[in-house]
Amino acid sequence: MTRLGGAWQNWARSVSIRPQRIEFPRTVGAVRRAVQSAAARGLRVKAVGSGHSFTAIAAAPGVLLDLTDLSGIVDVDRERSRVRLLAGTRLHRIPSLLAPYGLAMQNLGDIDRQSISGAISTGTHGTGARFGGIATQVVGATLVTADGELLTVDENENPELLPAVALGLGALGVLVDVTIQCVPAFVLHAVERPEPLGDVLDSLDERAEGSDHFEFYWFPHTERAMTKTNTRLPESAPRHPLSPVGKWVDDTLVGSALHQVACSVARMLPATVPAINGTSVRVWGDREFTDLSHRVFATSRTVRFREMEYALPAEKVRSAFDALRVLIDERGWRISFPVEVRFAAADQLWMSTAHGRDSGYIAVHRYWREDPTEYFEAVEEIMVAHGGRPHWGKMHTLDAGVLRERYPRFDDFVGLRDRLDPNRMFQNAYLERVLGE
Numbered sequence: 534m535t536r537l538g539g540a541w542q543n544w545a546r547s548v549s550i551r552p553q554r555i556e557f558p559r560t561v562g563a564v565r566r567a568v569q570s571a572a573a574r575g576l577r578v579k580a581v582g583s584g585h586s587f588t589a590i591a592a593a594p595g596v597l598l599d600l601t602d603l604s605g606i607v608d609v610d611r612e613r614s615r616v617r618l619l620a621g622t623r624l625h626r627i628p629s630l631l632a633p634y635g636l637a638m639q640n641l642g643d644i645d646r647q648s649i650s651g652a653i654s655t656g657t658h659g660t661g662a663r664f665g666g667i668a669t670q671v672v673g674a675t676l677v678t679a680d681g682e683l684l685t686v687d688e689n690e691n692p693e694l695l696p697a698v699a700l701g702l703g704a705l706g707v708l709v710d711v712t713i714q715c716v717p718a719f720v721l722h723a724v725e726r727p728e729p730l731g732d733v734l735d736s737l738d739e740r741a742e743g744s745d746h747f748e749f750y751w752f753p754h755t756e757r758a759m760t761k762t763n764t765r766l767p768e769s770a771p772r773h774p775l776s777p778v779g780k781w782v783d784d785t786l787v788g789s790a791l792h793q794v795a796c797s798v799a800r801m802l803p804a805t806v807p808a809i810n811g812t813s814v815r816v817w818g819d820r821e822f823t824d825l826s827h828r829v830f831a832t833s834r835t836v837r838f839r840e841m842e843y844a845l846p847a848e849k850v851r852s853a854f855d856a857l858r859v860l861i862d863e864r865g866w867r868i869s870f871p872v873e874v875r876f877a878a879a880d881q882l883w884m885s886t887a888h889g890r891d892s893g894y895i896a897v898h899r900y901w902r903e904d905p906t907e908y909f910e911a912v913e914e915i916m917v918a919h920g921g922r923p924h925w926g927k928m929h930t931l932d933a934g935v936l937r938e939r940y941p942r943f944d945d946f947v948g949l950r951d952r953l954d955p956n957r958m959f960q961n962a963y964l965e966r967v968l969g970e
Contacts, residue, residue, distance in 0.1 A: 543591075545838065546837065548592055555597045557598075557601065577961065580600055581651070583646050583647050583651060588925070590963050591703060598707060603620055603621035607710055611634060615672060616713050617713075619709065620650035621649075623647070623649075624648070624652060625645040628827040636718060637825075640658075641659050641830040642657050644832075652667050655702070656700055656885055660894075661744075663745070666885060668885065676705060676707055678954070679953065687712065697882075704959055705953050705959070717768065719765050720824060721765060721829035721830070722763065722821075725762075727757050728760050729757065729758070734851060738847075741876045747763075748760075749873075750872065751854075753871075754807035773823045774828065796900040804867070806869050839901055839905045840897070842895065842927045843913070843917075843922065843929075845920060849920060864911065870899055872897055873895070874893065874894065875896075886922040897909065933968055
């Protein structure tokens with residue numbers, strides 16, 4: 534289906550654009566025809582999944598390809614636990630698709646609304662010092678290149694391109710399917726509790742390295758951290774999931790409805806933020822349960838916000854976090870949204886924020902009706918000074934001149950883009966800024 538005109542905006546309402554055409558391809562062939570048609574008209578093309586990126590990485594002034602209908606399983610390699618998925622498949626649908634085969638994705642982030650292609654293309658990750666981002670689970674992919682042809686990348690065809698294509702920023706072509714290396718289904722034992730912030734920071738390395746999945750949230754203006762520790766167990770392990778009522782109270786009533794009220798009040802009355810945050814750490818996150826992995830990894834996020842996240846060398850997370858705390862105090866800001874800290878293993882994907890180094894991630898947020906500029910730019914200075922690399926799908930101001938110095942394979946990636954898309958058919962303003970013209 535094709536629609537002329539019409540506005541498109543992302544989930545965070547930080548990007549809005551009016552493409553000349555919006556198309557909804559249902560088949561790989563339809564994607565190819567759309568790219569060929571756009572090329573004949575001299576229009577640029579961008580594919581979009583759920584629009585959950587906070588940056589304009591998917592903004593399409595020419596032709597926007599909405600891949601919502603390009604969804605589902607293509608085939609399954611039972612022997613090797615590999616599943617080939619159409620690019621528009623939403624992460625929250627994948628567990629039910631994998632369940633009949635007794636499989637699961639190795640790791641997930643805490644939001645599952647994204648499409649699989651969008652998640653890998655922007656470097657979406659979860660937490661776990663021994664686990665990489667979602668793109669590290671990709672063992673094959675097919676994309677439509679600028680000439681409308683199919684390029685297969687896997688262990689048999691063009692294997693040297695996989696470290697670039699698995700996390701391609703949407704700059705190399707339109708992904709139409711990806712093959713994921715899955716693992717046997719498993720459960721997670723989750724322990725979520727408030728703890729003294731000082732205790733968490735003093736044992737941060739031990740917690741990150743000694744846990745399968747560890748992260749913490751800190752509400753500014755408090756001395757408490759909300760810790761989340763998940764331990765992997767076989768699927769046969771006894772499950773003690775949250776009760777429906779308890780889950781509704783924690784995630785819907787407290788995590789969504791009351792948090793929405795708190796953010797609205799804090800926006801109108803900034804002086805109330807310390808008291809609101811103090812209350813939040815008393816009512817949130819004190820629970821223990823065991824459930825299927827995807828039910829533990831992902832949480833519901835209905836309060837709209839903007840986010841910036843930087844990947845740092847793991848050993849620099851503590852000093853950067855301490856500098857962030859000092860910054861907030863010195864500026865006298867009232868920050869109602871928590872700061873999030875997570876971890877990931879080093880990988881060899883060319884444009885991965887964890888390329889070549891074990892990494893820790895510090896993410897800052899603002900309620901979507903608040904201007905994040907001053908806060909984000911000041912935090913960004915700290916992250917850059919600590920060797921940070923910005924998450925591709927979250928707000929930042931860096932450009933190609935700075936990013937080239939932070940990615941050893943940056944020029945290799947740009948060279949591949951030059952070869953696959955010499956006329957910049959898949960370019961937009963964001964990619965021009967971060968990759969160069």
